[in-house]
Amino acid sequence: MIxxxxxxxxxxxxxxxxxxxxxxxxxxxxxxxxxxxxxxxxMIGAYIxxxxxxxxxxxxVVAILVAMAVCTLLGVTIEGLAYRxxxxxxxxxxxxTAIGMSYLLQNIALMIWGANPKSFPRTFINNSILxxxxxxxxxxxxxxxxxxxVVMVVLNLFISHTKLGKxxxxxxEDRGAAELxxxxxxxxxxxxxxxxxxxxxxxxxxxxxxxPILQPTTGSMPGIKAFTAAVFGGIxxxxxxxxxxxxxxxxxxxxxxxxxxxxxxALVFAVLIVVLLVKPTGLLGKPVREKV
Amino acid sequence: MTEIQQAAPLLRVNELxxxxxxxxxxKGISLEVxxxxxxTLIGANGAGKSTTxxxxxxxxxxxxxxxxxxxxxxSGLGASKIVPKGxxxxxxxxxxxxxxxxxxxxxxxxxxxxxxxxxxxxxEMFQRFPRLKEREKQIAGTLSGGEQQMLAMARALMxxxxxxxxDEPSMxxxxxxxxxxxxxxxxxxxxxxxxxxxxxxxxxxxxxADRAYVMETGTITMQGPAQELLHNDAVQKAYLGx
Ligand SMILES: Nc1ncnc2c1ncn2[C@@H]1O[C@H](COP(=O)(O)OP(=O)(O)O)[C@@H](O)[C@H]1O
Ligand SMILES: [Mg+2]
Numbered sequence: 001m002i003x004x005x006x007x008x009x010x011x012x013x014x015x016x017x018x019x020x021x022x023x024x025x026x027x028x029x030x031x032x033x034x035x036x037x038x039x040x041x042x043m044i045g046a047y048i049x050x051x052x053x054x055x056x057x058x059x060x061v062v063a064i065l066v067a068m069a070v071c072t073l074l075g076v077t078i079e080g081l082a083y084r085x086x087x088x089x090x091x092x093x094x095x096x097t098a099i100g101m102s103y104l105l106q107n108i109a110l111m112i113w114g115a116n117p118k119s120f121p122r123t124f125i126n127n128s129i130l131x132x133x134x135x136x137x138x139x140x141x142x143x144x145x146x147x148x149x150v151v152m153v154v155l156n157l158f159i160s161h162t163k164l165g166k167x168x169x170x171x172x173e174d175r176g177a178a179e180l181x182x183x184x185x186x187x188x189x190x191x192x193x194x195x196x197x198x199x200x201x202x203x204x205x206x207x208x209x210x211x212p213i214l215q216p217t218t219g220s221m222p223g224i225k226a227f228t229a230a231v232f233g234g235i236x237x238x239x240x241x242x243x244x245x246x247x248x249x250x251x252x253x254x255x256x257x258x259x260x261x262x263x264x265x266a267l268v269f270a271v272l273i274v275v276l277l278v279k280p281t282g283l284l285g286k287p288v289r290e291k292v
Numbered sequence: 293m294t295e296i297q298q299a300a301p302l303l304r305v306n307e308l309x310x311x312x313x314x315x316x317x318x319k320g321i322s323l324e325v326x327x328x329x330x331x332t333l334i335g336a337n338g339a340g341k342s343t344t345x346x347x348x349x350x351x352x353x354x355x356x357x358x359x360x361x362x363x364x365x366x367s368g369l370g371a372s373k374i375v376p377k378g379x380x381x382x383x384x385x386x387x388x389x390x391x392x393x394x395x396x397x398x399x400x401x402x403x404x405x406x407x408x409x410x411x412x413x414x415x416e417m418f419q420r421f422p423r424l425k426e427r428e429k430q431i432a433g434t435l436s437g438g439e440q441q442m443l444a445m446a447r448a449l450m451x452x453x454x455x456x457x458x459d460e461p462s463m464x465x466x467x468x469x470x471x472x473x474x475x476x477x478x479x480x481x482x483x484x485x486x487x488x489x490x491x492x493x494x495x496x497x498x499x500x501a502d503r504a505y506v507m508e509t510g511t512i513t514m515q516g517p518a519q520e521l522l523h524n525d526a527v528q529k530a531y532l533g534x
Contacts, residue, residue, distance in 0.1 A: 163403075170389055170400055176351055177387040182375035182404035182451065 001134050006257045007250065012141040012210065014249020015148030019203040020226030021233065021241035022155065023196030029172040029236035030192045033091065036098040037078060038200060039223015040105035045071040045201030046120070046208045046218060047113055053121045060123040067201040075197025076190050084186065102220075109216035117215040120208035140209040147206060151199065152242050159238065164191055172236065221265075225252070228272050234285025243283055300363055302327045302455055302486055303348070303379075308357035308367075310340075310347050317343045319510040320357065325455060325488050330481050332489045332497040332518065334531060335507035341490040342384050344507070345457050348488075349381035350374040361455070376404040380453035384460050384490075386444040390433030394424055397432050397443055401450025410450075417446040420479070438469040445476065449485075456480065457488045462496070474500055494531035498522040506531070 020042060027035045045067045052063030082101055086094045126140035159165040170178035171188045179185055207222055208214050225248060233244025251271055256264035275282065301324035310318035318340050325331045333341050346352045348359050350371035359367040366374050371381075380401075389397050398417055402410045418425035421442045427435060432443060441461055448456060458477065462470040474496050481487055481500075491497035498504055501518040506527060514521060521527045 166392075166396065166400065167403070169392065173389050173391055174387050176371075177383065177389065178400075179351060179371035180349060180375065180381055180383060180387075181400045181447075182372045183400075184372045 002257075004135055005137070006253050008135070008137055008141055008145075010250030010253035011246060012144045012249070013253055014229075014246035015144045016203055016207050016210070016222065016245075017226045017229045017249050018148055018242045018245025019151055019199050019206070020222060021230040021245040022151070022238065023200050024227050024230040025233070025235055025238060025241040026168070026192050026196050028230070029238075030168050031079075031083070031189045033083060033094045034098060034227070035078075035083075035193075035196075036095070036223075036227075037101035037105055038196065039219035039221075039226070040102050040109075041071050041075060041078075041197050041200040041219070042204040042207065042223065043109060043214075043216065043219030044074060044105060044204075045197075046204035046214050047109060047118075049201070049205045050118055050120055050208070050214055053123065054118075060125070064202070064205050067205060068198045071197040071201035071204075072194045075193040075200070079190055079193040084189075102223075106216045106220075113216070115215065117213045120212035120214050122212075123209065125205070126209040126212075138210070140206070144206045144210065147202065148242075148246075151202070155195075155238065164188070168192060225265075225268060228268060231282055232272050232275055234282030237282070237284045237286070240282055240284035247283075299326065301325060301360075302362055303488065304360040305344075305348065306358045306360070308344070308347060308359070309355045310343055310352055311355050312343075317510055318347065318354070321507070321510070321512050322357075323505050323512065323515070325486060327454075327486055328481075328484065329503060330477065330487045330489060330501045332491055332501035332504045333507060334491055334494040334497055334504060336531075337492065338509075339507040340510045341507055342459055345381055345459050345488070345490055346383075349379065349457065351381075372404075375451050375453075378452070378454035379457070380448040380451045380455070381457045382444050382448035382459065382461065384463065386440050388432045388435075388440055388443050388447065390431070392432055393429050394432055394435070394443055395428045397447050398424070398450050401447035404451060413450055413452065417449065420476075421446050438465055438472070441465065441469075441473060442476070445473075449480070453485065455486045455488060457490070459490045460492060461489075462491065462493050470496065494527070495522075498527075 023038045024035065027033065048070045049063045049067040052058040052066050053060060058066065078101055082097050083094060086097060125143045126138055128139045129136055130139055130142055159169065167183045167188050170181060170183055171185055175185055226245060229244035229248040230241045232248060233240030248268055252264050252268050255267035259267065303325040305321060305323045307320050307322055308318055309320055321344065333344065335341055343352065347354050350369055354367055358365050361377055361379055366377060389400060398414055399410060402413060423439055424443060424446055427439065435443060445461065461473050477487060477489065478500055489497055489501065498518045498521055504518045504521045505512050506514040
């Protein structure tokens with residue numbers, strides 16, 4: 001029973017990582033950059049949802065939608081103001097800009113909401129305990145896993161069947177050839193940030209529903225772990241992000257339960273290192289073909 | 293010839309200069325393509341042929357000079373805005389979307405067109421390239437070199453261009469396939485597509501073309517009717533190996 005409890009908790013935590021990892025991997029695949037501010041977009045999303053619930057008296061679903069809208073706008077703005085001017089610049093310049101953006105978002109949150117942790121309110125997501133046989137789990141756990149499944153299915157349908165989704169695949173594979181098809185690359189990259197950031201808002205709400213402490217650094221650690229998950233699964237690969245995220249969550253929870261609570265996080269990164277040593281492109285990553 | 297050339301050209305390239313950073317790759321070239329012509333641009337490796345086509349298509353921005361399509365300036369618009377104006381580039385190295393199916397590749401070629409027009413164009417391509425019909429659902433990366441070239445050409449045609457630019461369509465193909473590609477070029481021309489063809493295979497290119505330009509290190513050194521250049525001593529020495 002404890003084993004099953006841990007497994008379900010691992011799947012739930014992994015689902016959060018997976019949803020965040022999607023943002024990293026899509027942006028990497030399409031814009032060829034690591035958006036290190038992504039974790040902090042999660043935190044902003046969680047704060048907006050928090051304000052909606054706590055101060056503005058919004059119904060939970062509306063609060064989540066508002067958080068998604070704000071994050072979408074934030075993601076598109078960050079891309080347009082900070083990353084787009086660097087499209088031709090060295091990747092190191094882009095990376096440093098992304099790290100700077102991450103600190104900027106954390107400090108803006110600090111300015112608006114202060115350093116004191118906020119306690120994330122209870123909603124329909126986490127206000128009950130579900131019992132199933134001998135298992136009892138928070139509704140947040142189940143909700144998170146289900147949300148992850150829905151996100152995966154919808155995103156896959158979107159990528160494989162819609163015009164925008166196909167344009168994203170083209171830009172990801174060959175930006176120049178995509179332009180020759182008449183695809184507007186900048187607009188496609190904007191749309192990618194929009195989707196990744198809306199998902200970040202969902203991840204933020206799910207994260208704070210399970211771990212209800214909200215502060216300006218809330219997004220950092222999940223952000224780094226989700227980035228790890230994306231690399232673990234094969235950065236640029238959407239199924240890789242899903243698999244990497246879920247596996248990482250399970251490994252973390254089992255590591256904490258059976259090996260050492262303190263070393264749980266270290267274990268996550270140890271696994272990453274081993275995987276990258278054995279398969280440098282990650283679990284589902286494609287071997288990089290260098291352009292001649 | 294003379295009669296056609298009195299009309300305004302479909303494509304006019306005017307004193308074009310293109311740089312890669314500090315490298316001056318194209319040094320003030322001018323050329324024209326008239327409706328219904330096949331014009332070929334030949335020259336050694338590194339002469340600047342691909343740079344010229346990429347700049348016309350809008351992938352590169354010229355530092356000086358203009359490109360006009362049908363009298364309207366298109367240089368500076370960017371590739372995605374040039375395609376719907378009726379100019380399509382089938383790039384060097386094919387650059388098909390390896391991870392998409394043959395059909396998806398063709399559909400991407402029609403990205404700027406209204407969805408209702410696509411099935412008819414698909415049908416047309418499948419008729420012209422029956423091989424692609426057989427491989428419709430196959431992932432494009434698994435096609436042979438010749439099939440990939442046909443896919444790249446069909447994809448470029450899916451936007452219904454008035455001017456089709458082909459960058460070394462015969463590169464890396466077996467001689468029999470090269471012949472097939474040139475046959476297709478002639479057929480396309482017969483159906484009313486104007487073609488600007490870049491080739492290293494000067495012999496075959498000059499044989500199908502109406503007019504030709506010879507490029508050397510970023511400048512145009514010779515131009516004229518293709519038949520004349522085919523028998524020109526300097527061209528024969530440099531490009532036809534005789
Ligand atoms: N991306 C690039 N960066 C720098 N120089 C380039 C680039 N592409 C081409 N060149 C240079 O520009 C010149 C023309 O190249 P290109 O247009 O590819 O020639 P061609 O197609 O005639 O073989 C060459 O000297 C080549 O080295
Ligand atoms: Mg070339």
